[in-house]
Amino acid sequence: MANSCLFSIIVFVLVCGSVVGTRTNVFSAESHDDKTALETAATDGICASMVETQNYACEEHTVTTEDGYILSMQRIPSGRSGRTPGNKPPVLLQHGLLMDAITWLLLPPEQSLAFLLADNGYDVWLANTRGTKYSLGHVSLSPNDSAYWLWSWDELAAYDLPATFQHVHDQTGQKLHYVGHSLGTLIALASFSKNQLVNMLRSAALLSPIAYVGQLTSPLARYAAEDFLAETLYWLGVDEFDPRGEAVVNLLKDICNKPGVDCTNLLNSFTGKNCCLNSSIVDVFLDHEPQATATKNMIHISQMIRDRTITMYNYEDEEENRKHYGQPNPPVYNMTNIPSDLPLFLGYGGADALSDVNDVKLLLDSLKDHDGDKLVIQYREDYAHADYVMGDNAKQLVYNPLMAFFKLQ
Template sequence: MKLLNTIILTYTILLILSTPNFLSLKAQENGTGMATMPVQSSEGGFCKSMVETNGYECEDHNVTTKDGYILNVARIPMGRCRDCRTRGNKSPVLLQHGVFVDGRSWLLLPPKQSLAFNLADKGYDVWLVNSRGTEYSEGHTSLNFDDPAYWNWSLDELVAYDLPATFQYVYDQTGQKLHFVGHSLGTLMVMAAMSRDQLVNMLESVALLSPVAYMGHTTSLLSRVIADNFIAETLDSLGFYKFDMRNVIIIEILKVICRIPSVDCTTLLFTPYTGQNCCMKPSIMDIFLDHEPQPAAMKIVIHMCQLIRGGNTTMFDYNDSGTNIKHYGQPTPPAYNMIGIPKDLPIFLSHGGADALSDVDDVKLLLDSLQGHDPDKIVVQFIERFAHADYVMSGNAKEHVYDPFIAFLSRLH
């Protein structure tokens, strides 16, 4: 069994690496722009693909960042049960996905098990973000999706542009502070923003699922190999600017492989990256492969590798003191200081004992930085068997994570 999985994994990686769509060459620099406007539900949009088919009302909105990226943000304003089908003055909840996926990662589970749909059914105004470069957020005011300059971004741009634009838009639309839910990179985005005293005035609470604040102890085999061998940096130096694992032929091959009874595809595709997820059903793999993975900038992969090797959470390091001075006014990149997170902000934090990306030792560092937090304003949950993908793809996440989180929210009102 292990030999079969190893052979298939090796073969799959070789196929992906030999696919032209996997990497894209760069040739030019960046540009900027700005605008913001709402958009109604449209044919083929995010709402049509994942939300309305499940019987929920949905609105597609466009939010344009100060550097010109046009982000799709989907709104589920009400649930589908008889008592939930009212708009009214509902509390907004903003869900932010991690890297290599998009907002559909919150909708892969059936409606009764999905966090987004459960929140809507419980009376919340739900907003799903699709980060720059993902399928529904490919637009830009001046750059084409395939322009190398389009992909010139790291964590810093997500923190400086995407989150503020999205927060402000939802705040303006609802007139209320936001409850924020992040998974994986989504947690790092909001913690980095809060550490620099951004967005706090628009936040009602924060939920950190599989929090990634520090990465020096990560046991993710794939992440370690890429980081320790400077693979992303090497590819960047060769002119590759985009990390894109999605290809129609590869996806169809993986679907066929995943239907082989003796192949545990959840282990095959996720364990080398996320750790051994305990509770994902094999049937979810077809749904996942229909929509994910999503591309990301090579620069953000390099940034994550820097955090893994360095152990500290800093802005992007250009590995040249002169360039760093040009960007930051100092020879080394500034740190995102987690101690700066407001001590009276309600926080729900959940992490897993089998999570290779959000390692227990790294989460301990985060918790150490939160020691001065108001004990009445923080809930810390540890689930021994959970790994990284369990938080968005396991059927029992509702029982173990989502229900306690919704109870946490209800206590705030």
């Protein structure tokens, strides 16, 4: 776990980027329609590569957002017993930053949350946000077009999340449970704070919740945010933030030379000291992740870290903000507006350097008037950011309590 070569890509997740290159991914520049995407995914998608190989049934779906992005979704309708879906309660799983739906499939079937839910009687749906390998389609744009990447997590909350919620709701005819990790919690909280999506929701489980991030202790993340690396890339015309790009080596060397940055164990330096990962799981992770996102998205997150705010993207110009928002400053996502009767499960860790304990306490303070029987808080002192999706004991410590929470809703 101390091999710096093994973790160099992970560090680049937050602090590096590169120019956009020619793509050969499943949903390429030519894959603009749902039919093409589904045909390709049938042989080279997440179902074929990660789910069916474990003897689970799996369906590939696509959904088109209101602003034209074609997103990949996977459905695991039943457990290995093969029982038909029936009226099983649906669950939508949403990954975090620079990840995709494979997040929920990294552990063995008896430990991965997606498979556990399927085996315990849930109709499981996996989301993949725009810009990731299996969600590169658009009705008119190619990923090689700068305009394709003109978005931040504002758009994930405004378009991607509603599209996936609506698709699950329409396909199942039921309200759904939601599980988000990291950025997947932020876009959900942003939506809930506007009283959006809650009419289709049974409950939400938020793991490593991200809302306030001004006190994060990750030296790599803070260095990246405070030294404007993402803005520099944007000014250079780099619209896609590609963690596997050519700029990795030089930028990594530069970062590792900075005071206070320890590159002997890069994963822990980035996420906090994860207690419960084994090297084989990390190897599986590196086979599939990290995924690309928009440079503008990284700038937006950097703004949150620097300004200690939860606002929409700040164009750093009053007139530009007026053009987009009708006011000189970006609107605030007010966490106190989250409906007090919305069932919430929040799981956070004492060793998490990204979802820092003090920042989570700010979120919890904004929920202080939440109905007492609708808010479950789970704190694991030894858990860090990656433990929630890759920890070898997460089933016992997190997922079993999470499923018990769902059964009460």
